[in-house]
Amino acid sequence: MTASTALTLHRGLIAVDIVAFGSRRDPDVQLHLRGAVHQITERACRLAGLRWEGSHHEDRGDGLFVIVEPGTSVTTLLTGVVPELLRGVRRHNKLSSRTAQIRLRVAVHAGFVRLDDHGAAGLPLIELFRLLGAPAFRAIVEDSASDFAVAVSDYLFDEVVRHNGELAAGFRAMPVELKETHMRGWVWLPPLPANPHGLPVNPHDLPVTDRSRTGYGPPGIAISELSPEDRDLVLAVLSPLVEYLQGRMGRSRGPRPIT
Known part of the structure; x- marks a missing residue:
């Protein structure tokens, strides 16, 4: 195929990106995460009924993008591929060490793109990555x-999402302002995953660098919520420490004046 014979067709577009990939300094970890995301994405597309071989996909270092084959309903991306991506990420995290955990950003769009010997081009593709990287x-x-x-x-939300009340209810609008692009996008966040015991994930279990962004205060113990036996035990442990610290503070301030 040459540039002159490349066809311009309306295609569904999806891009995935590993959050904070650059902060993983270990090359082995980066390669592992990169390979995992490729596997998760390919599996998600296949489980949603898409032919991986019939789609165009390119690596982006910290993620990849997929242009699905012509004739594929964009709804399949939203109701098929996206849920499978979520399942794939959570399956990976459940079976991985803390170092290999993945947080994934996903962008979905559609429009007329052109494929040739050099790859893919078109305004919708640019908008897809502006959406993915929007501040x-x-x-x-x-x-x-x-x-x-x-x-x-916004185009996909108006044409597809808005007409599905249950699906649309979970989205909220956001500005997409990056470089020369100024448009609107819509964001959806799933409920937090459960730990192996079926309880919601505690945000304080996140790495320390992430705790300040969760909207939760610092972890602590509410003494009033403990049973009487546990409260007595906690106070018995803490009282000597408090007395010791008070003594140290008193000595550091010097003798008190006589009144």
Whole structure:
């Protein structure tokens, strides 16, 4: 195929990106995460009924993007691929060490793109990556404890999402202002995952660098919520420490004046 014979067709577009990938300095960890995301994405597409071989996909270092084959309903991306991506990420995290945990940003769009010998081109593709990298989207993800987030274009929201009341209810609008792009997008965050005991994930279990962004205060013990036996035990442990610290503070301040 040459540039002159490349076809311009309306295609569904999806891009995925590992949150804070650059902060993983270990090359082995980066390669592992990169491979995991490729596997999760390919599996999600296949389980949603998409032919991986018939789609165009390219690596982006910290993620990848997929242009699905012509004739594929964009609804399949939202109701098929996205849920499978979420399941894939949470399956990976459940079976991985803390170092190999993944938080994923996903962007979904659609439009007319051109494929040739050099790859893919077209305004919708540019808009897809502006959506994925929008400062507002990044901030929403950073301020949450979520391991997964999806952003869709305003065009896709109006044409597809808005007509599905149950699906649309979970989205909220956000500005997409990056470089020369100024448009609106819509964000969806899933409920927090459960730990193996079926309880919601505690945001304080996140790395220390993430705790300040979760919207929760510092972890602590509410003495009033403990049973009488546990309260007595905690006070018995803490009282000597408090007395010791008070004594140290008193000595550091010097003798008190006689009144």
